[in-house]
Amino acid sequence: MANHSTATSHADFVQHHFVTADQQFDSAKLGMWVFLVTEILFFGGLFTAYTVLRMTHPDLFAEASTELDTLWGTVNTLVLIGSSLTVAMAIKSAQLNQTKNIAINLGITIVLAFIFLMIKYFNWMHHFSLGIYPGTAYSFTGIDDPHASIFFSLYYLMTGLHGIHVVVGIGVMTWLLVKSLKGQFHSEYYTPLEIGGLYWHLVDIIWIFLYPLFYLIH
Amino acid sequence: MDTAESNPNLKKVQVQRYKPEEDPENHYLNAEKGIWSWLTTLDHKRIGILYLISITFFFFVGGLMALMIRTELWTPTKTFIQAHTYNELFTLHGSIMIFLFLVPSVPAALGNFILPVQLGAKDVAFPRLNLLSYYLYITGAGIVIWAILSGGVDTGWTFYTPYSIQTSTAVTIMTFGVFVIGFSSILTGVNFITTIHKMRAPGMTWGKISLFTWSLYATSIMQILATPVLAITLALVAMERIMHVGIFDPALGGDPLLYEHMFWFYSHPAVYIMIVPGFGVVSEVITTFSKKHIFGYWAIALSSLAISLISFLVWGHHMFVSGQSAMASMVFSFLTFLVGIPTGIKMFNWAATLYKGSIKLESPLLYIFGFFFLFLVGGITGIVLASIALDVHLHDTYYVVAHFHFVMVGGMVMAFLAGLHYWWPKITGKMYNEKLARFTCVMIFIGFNVTFLPQFIMGAQGMPRRYFNYIEQFQPFHQVSTIGAYILGLGFFTVFLYLVKSLFTGEKAPANPWGSRGLEFQVPSPVPAHNFDHIPVIVHGPYDYHKPMEEFQLGLAEFGNGHGETVDPDIKTGSKEIKAE
Amino acid sequence: MALSGYHLDFPLSIVLPHSLITPKKFLMSSSTHHISTDKTLLTVAGALFCLTLLTAGVHYLELPQPWSILAAMFIAVVKAGLVALFFMGLYWDKRFNMMLLITSLAFLALLGGYTLLDTLTRVHIIPGF
Numbered sequence: 001m002a003n004h005s006t007a008t009s010h011a012d013f014v015q016h017h018f019v020t021a022d023q024q025f026d027s028a029k030l031g032m033w034v035f036l037v038t039e040i041l042f043f044g045g046l047f048t049a050y051t052v053l054r055m056t057h058p059d060l061f062a063e064a065s066t067e068l069d070t071l072w073g074t075v076n077t078l079v080l081i082g083s084s085l086t087v088a089m090a091i092k093s094a095q096l097n098q099t100k101n102i103a104i105n106l107g108i109t110i111v112l113a114f115i116f117l118m119i120k121y122f123n124w125m126h127h128f129s130l131g132i133y134p135g136t137a138y139s140f141t142g143i144d145d146p147h148a149s150i151f152f153s154l155y156y157l158m159t160g161l162h163g164i165h166v167v168v169g170i171g172v173m174t175w176l177l178v179k180s181l182k183g184q185f186h187s188e189y190y191t192p193l194e195i196g197g198l199y200w201h202l203v204d205i206i207w208i209f210l211y212p213l214f215y216l217i218h
Numbered sequence: 219m220d221t222a223e224s225n226p227n228l229k230k231v232q233v234q235r236y237k238p239e240e241d242p243e244n245h246y247l248n249a250e251k252g253i254w255s256w257l258t259t260l261d262h263k264r265i266g267i268l269y270l271i272s273i274t275f276f277f278f279v280g281g282l283m284a285l286m287i288r289t290e291l292w293t294p295t296k297t298f299i300q301a302h303t304y305n306e307l308f309t310l311h312g313s314i315m316i317f318l319f320l321v322p323s324v325p326a327a328l329g330n331f332i333l334p335v336q337l338g339a340k341d342v343a344f345p346r347l348n349l350l351s352y353y354l355y356i357t358g359a360g361i362v363i364w365a366i367l368s369g370g371v372d373t374g375w376t377f378y379t380p381y382s383i384q385t386s387t388a389v390t391i392m393t394f395g396v397f398v399i400g401f402s403s404i405l406t407g408v409n410f411i412t413t414i415h416k417m418r419a420p421g422m423t424w425g426k427i428s429l430f431t432w433s434l435y436a437t438s439i440m441q442i443l444a445t446p447v448l449a450i451t452l453a454l455v456a457m458e459r460i461m462h463v464g465i466f467d468p469a470l471g472g473d474p475l476l477y478e479h480m481f482w483f484y485s486h487p488a489v490y491i492m493i494v495p496g497f498g499v500v501s502e503v504i505t506t507f508s509k510k511h512i513f514g515y516w517a518i519a520l521s522s523l524a525i526s527l528i529s530f531l532v533w534g535h536h537m538f539v540s541g542q543s544a545m546a547s548m549v550f551s552f553l554t555f556l557v558g559i560p561t562g563i564k565m566f567n568w569a570a571t572l573y574k575g576s577i578k579l580e581s582p583l584l585y586i587f588g589f590f591f592l593f594l595v596g597g598i599t600g601i602v603l604a605s606i607a608l609d610v611h612l613h614d615t616y617y618v619v620a621h622f623h624f625v626m627v628g629g630m631v632m633a634f635l636a637g638l639h640y641w642w643p644k645i646t647g648k649m650y651n652e653k654l655a656r657f658t659c660v661m662i663f664i665g666f667n668v669t670f671l672p673q674f675i676m677g678a679q680g681m682p683r684r685y686f687n688y689i690e691q692f693q694p695f696h697q698v699s700t701i702g703a704y705i706l707g708l709g710f711f712t713v714f715l716y717l718v719k720s721l722f723t724g725e726k727a728p729a730n731p732w733g734s735r736g737l738e739f740q741v742p743s744p745v746p747a748h749n750f751d752h753i754p755v756i757v758h759g760p761y762d763y764h765k766p767m768e769e770f771q772l773g774l775a776e777f778g779n780g781h782g783e784t785v786d787p788d789i790k791t792g793s794k795e796i797k798a799e
Numbered sequence: 800m801a802l803s804g805y806h807l808d809f810p811l812s813i814v815l816p817h818s819l820i821t822p823k824k825f826l827m828s829s830s831t832h833h834i835s836t837d838k839t840l841l842t843v844a845g846a847l848f849c850l851t852l853l854t855a856g857v858h859y860l861e862l863p864q865p866w867s868i869l870a871a872m873f874i875a876v877v878k879a880g881l882v883a884l885f886f887m888g889l890y891w892d893k894r895f896n897m898m899l900l901i902t903s904l905a906f907l908a909l910l911g912g913y914t915l916l917d918t919l920t921r922v923h924i925i926p927g928f
Contacts, residue, residue, distance in 0.1 A: 017341035019753075023416060025832075026893070027343045031412040033896045037903040038404050038446045044907040045450035045480055049465050051911050052476050052918050058864070059472075074855045078848060085844040088886045090834065095834045135462035135470070147471025153463035171572075201887045205879045211851075212871035216858040416897070443906050479914040530909055534917065546917035 013189045025191050032195040036202050039165075043206055046158050050213060052178050053150055062145055064151035065217035067132065069123065073215035076119050077207060081114035084204040087197045094180075094190035102180040102193070106173055108190060109200070113170045119161055127146075127152070155214055172196045231420075232775040233755050235768050238729035242742040243645070249747035254442075260345035262743075263354050264746055266331030267645070272356065273327055283311040288669075288703040290609065291696045294688050304686040305372035306387070312375030315394070317399050318359055321488065324495030325441075326355070326406055329434050331645060333410065335738040336428050338419025338754040342500055343412035347405050359580035361395030374684060376485070379466040379477045383458045390459050391450035400449045403491075406412060407441035410434050410782060419737075420774070421756035425570035428736060428760045429518055433498025436522035440487040440494070440529060448484035451477065478540055482533035490529040490571030492626060493523055493593075496633030497564055500586055503636050504568050506734040507583040508575025511761045514567040521560035525642050526539035528557045538609045547606055561597060565590070580732070581655035588663045592628025599674065614684075617677030620670045628666055635713065642717065647744035650720040658716070662709035668702025708748035730767075736760045740771045767781055833891035843885045850878050 018024040090105035115200045131139035134156040138149035176196050179185065183194055248265045256264055287307050290299045299307070330348065334341055342348050365371060368388040373381055382389050391713040413436050418427065455477070457463050461674040464470025497518075505512050512518065533549030534542055542550075568590075577583070603609050613616060643649055673681075676695040681688060688696070732737040737760060741749060752773030758765050855873040862870060884890040889897045 017339065017343075017345065017417075027412050027416040027890070029896065031344055031347075032409050033899045036405075037899050038442050039407075040900075040903040041443055041907060041910075042446035042450050044903075044910060045447045045454075045834065047907070048480065048911045048914055049454070049476060050280075052473060052914055053465070053471065055915065055918065056473070057471060066646045070855065077851050079849045081844060081851065084847075084882060085887050086841060087842050089837075092835050092837070092840065093783055095832065135464055137461070147464075148472035150464050153461075153465065153470075154333050157457065157463060157465075165626060197877060198797075198887055201882050204886075205882050208878045208882070209875050212854060212858075212875050216854065216867075216871050217857060218861050218864070218867045443903070447910065473918070475917065476914065479917065480910075483910050531905060531913075534913070537917075541920070541921070542917045543920040544919040546913070549916065 005159060006041070013191075019027070026196070028191045028195050029198070032198050038196060039202055041159075043161065046154070046161065047209070047213075050154055050158065052156065057145075057147060057150065060143070060145045060147060061151055062217050063145070064148060065214060067127070067130075067140075067142065067152075068155070068215050069126075070215050072119055072123055073211055077211045078206045078218070079112050079116045079119070080207050083109045083116070084201050086112065087200050090176075091178075091190060091193050091197050094185045094193050095187055097181060097187045102185055103177060106177040106180060110170055110173050110177065113173065114167055117163060117166055117170075120159065122181050124156075158210055162203070162206055165206070169200050169203050181196070222509055222644060226228075228301070229588050230587065231471065231755070233629030233772045234752075234775045235771050236740075236752050237768075238740055238742045240728055240742070242744070242746065244746065245742065245743050245744040247647070250561065252639070258349075258523045260341070260349060261647075261747065262334050262342050262348055263331050263343065263749075265348050266327055266329075266463050267332060268353070269322055270327040272352075273319050273323050273640065276359065277313050277710075278714075280311050280314040280319060281710060283307050283314070285703060285707055286405050288333065288696075288700040289628075290686070291688070292700050294690055294693055295704060297684070299686075301686045302372060303370075305374075305684070306370035308506055308684055309371045309374050310366060312370070313362065314373060315490060316488070316492070317396055318355075318362065320492040320626060321399075321403055322355060322406075323492075323493075323630070323634050324329055324403075324499060324545045324637060325434055325437055326351075328499070328634070328641060329410065329430075330406075330779045331493060332641060332738055333434055334413060334417065335437045335741065335749050336431055336736060338422060338553050338737055338750065338756065339413065339417035340748050340750065342409045343417055344409050348409055351402045351409070351448045353404035354398055354405065358395045358397070358399030358402060361391060361398060363384055365392035365395055368748040377452070379455065379458070379474045381715055383467070385461075396774060400452075403441050404445050407438035407445070410438040411442070414438075419659070419754040419756050426756055426759045429501035429512065429515070429522075430498035431710075432492050432494075432519040432522050433496075433501070436526045439523075439526045440491045444484040444487040444491070447480055448488075451480040451484070452552050454480075456580075461500065475537070475541055478537050478542075479533070483530070486533035486536065487526075487529040489622070490525055491627070492629050493633075494525060494774070495559075496589070496630045496637075498638070499527075499591060499633045499637035500564075500568060502734075503582045503586050503640050504571050504734065505585075505761045505763070506640070506732045506736070507578045507580060508572050509578075509733065509763045510571055510575035511759075511763060512567070513570035513573075514563075516762065517665045518564055518567050523564045524560040527647070528560070532557050535604055535609070538606050539613050542752070551604055551606050553633065555601065556705060558597060558601055558604075565594065578732075581652060582636045582732075583658055584656055584659045585632050588631040588666075589629055589636065592624055592632060592663075592666065596624025596626075596629055599624065599759065609672055612677060614682055615677035616673040616681045616683055619683045620677060622671035623670050623673075628670070628716055632662075635662075638717070640732070641738070642720070643731045644738055644743050647727050648720045649727045649731065650724055653714050654712070654716050658709050658712045662706060665705030665707075665709050669699050669706055670702070672696075672698045672702075733767075734760075735765070735767070735770050737770065815851050834889065835885070835888070839885060843881050847878055847881055850881075 014021050014024055018027070086105045090102050090109065091097075093101035093105060112161040130142070132152050133139065133149075134153040137148060138152065140148070140152075173196065176193055179192065233415070246261055249261075250259070256268065259265060259268075286299065287304070290297045290304055290307075365388040366626060368391055369386075371377075371385075371387045371389055371392045373385060373387070373389060376390065377393065412426070414431060454463070454465055458466055462470070465472045465473050467600070468474065501512055501518060532550055532554040534546055537553045538547050538551070599617070601620060603612060603618060639655060641651065672695040676692050677683075679692070681692045681695070727743040729742050731743075735758070737754065737756070738745075740754075750773070755772045755774055757769055760770075854871055857870050857874070858867075861867070883897075883900060889900065
């Protein structure tokens, strides 16, 4: 029979192999931060490719960047920052037992994420209509450089991978929303919110770097 | 001396000795019955066994491919395989052995099982993630098999561009498979780091964790930093094949060397991911079988971390002849000489541990002795390859092939087998045939040397690697090597046979067959379902052979009905007081 | 009390540091978890908005390279830092988690820097290729 002596909890959210709720929460956070390290290195490979290619094609990057719409890039940045704010608010609501606000904040986060994706979609569609496709499908003639497609290939790859992470994030937020509507989060237990939030903030941080690197080259 | 009264940060707790039961009736193997309980288990021990079975299967698949390669090389021209098939064989042999066997071997199979027990925990931090990690491995393995069945891959396990972009073989599927397996590796790393930080038993400071734990920690650090870069690199290769994005294609503005940099950023630390857990096993086995405290605990622990760091600084030594700049090559070469130092420190410390120890030459230690010689040769020939001038001549020859087989097979596989034998009684509750184990160990050692020593010579004489045909002068070397390969294969197969046989006819293992002071040997064999039925309390490090065995079997004394009522451990003065160091 | 499977021996006591003994409390103590105020979160969000508009504005100034990229990256790092410190809570969190973040960035710098060491020091045998 397993030991249930001193300090083991009967709170049903504490898993059997943990001794206290604090140990579980701290472990979850540590584990999530380790995972975020892997995400940083994952995107980092693409940032490295970007750096190498930009250093070898500085003029191409500057010229090609003008094809990207700075206004909508800026709007998207503000949208994501807003969604980070609402996620942080959702966590704060859980910590203060403001159960309704958790769901409201998560809902707004999801809406903002969808707005981000929509803007991205329209951006991409606009580029496709000009013949700006990744790789050898590229047929845009507006830039006088035989290697012009490389900038846009990188653009599609990096914003595409980021977009996939936004989609996953929407899934995570939706799942958290469902749980919060069932009243499963409160000041004693909000671990999934905390670690879901950490993931979302990283997605925001990655965009914070993508934005100047693609939209603000001069 | 600080007492609980004088120092408010110290607290006196009542502990009792919990002697492990011999021949337990209930343990993790019979706690739940049926195949479904195995496939959905959250028990780290069962997950370790699942991994063990899977990696064994892939080891023999990869081994079979090796035998086919070596048989083909019996004659200088075609023996029985087409050239194209030959290319696929060495690619798959490499990929399967590295990604499906070596990388998961000690961490996922042995580490998953032993780590929580050595830490005094009931499980890893994230048991469900652990199971997911196993299924990702299986999924990735399935995708690799799909790639094999779709025509195989002929690029070499390194998938260099531009050939990997242009070849019509199943590169896209294969890279996807490796991508998935990479995530399995990452999740194991996440789990281990969190477990080691957060799940140690009371009294277990960083200075009291086992060196095996330290090695898994260092490995996990490398896994989480390096594997994601491999993942994105292979994803880019797939994107190049599908959409011709051009990142690696000079005609489109890209750089093929960028691929190599990104690939080796992972693949060099990967070789350390493969060997460092083996180093952990060596520390465990050497101390147990010389009944002596490890010489230089902190030197070995910190040198593992040093390897974690330095392994990321040397990858360009795979690229000396690729077109990399001379400046970068020189920096990489210099740092590569540095990376041998932490490993050298370990070798000296292990030798010093053996000195004046009470040596028992049982099979785990015999494998470690084999490791010593073979890894030494492998490591030193690595330093040879680190010199740019020598590497220009030796790159892509059999010298390199011999070097990495010495470290990976002679080093890692020997260490893995040592660990497997060492922990076999703990995992299965059975003892294997010791005489046969020792005999087979010697057979493997001999077979290995016969296979790979000639390869150093023919490599230095110019025999290129990955070549299907060769010139007549190399035939004697190839033939000796092939004979050795069969001896080696027979040896591995014999190990498999007697270990499996022990499951059915082996004598029951005691809790501590080796007299180890390790925490995992202070619980019954096989391990109970929840590892410990008490909260263990750690007073000594795992190599304190001068302390009596009872002091390694302590746990918090029980009060109350043990079912969740909060109770204070009673603070009584017992008949004996130990100050935990 | 005898548990099945274990043989209890002589009792003895050990002196251990508090931190290594499992604590009595089994509920999460909110006092150990920092709760951000609305003011903090909104201020940080406001700062992020402003910095975004600032970086867009600087772009239109069309500074010469390398100042342009340096300015943009500097602002991006400040923004990312604000998100990491105050939205992700690193400011109040255990030091180790921040160390993880910094370590990942250090190794990323290694990947990029070392690759550039090669790329930028190559001798171009065929100029312009």
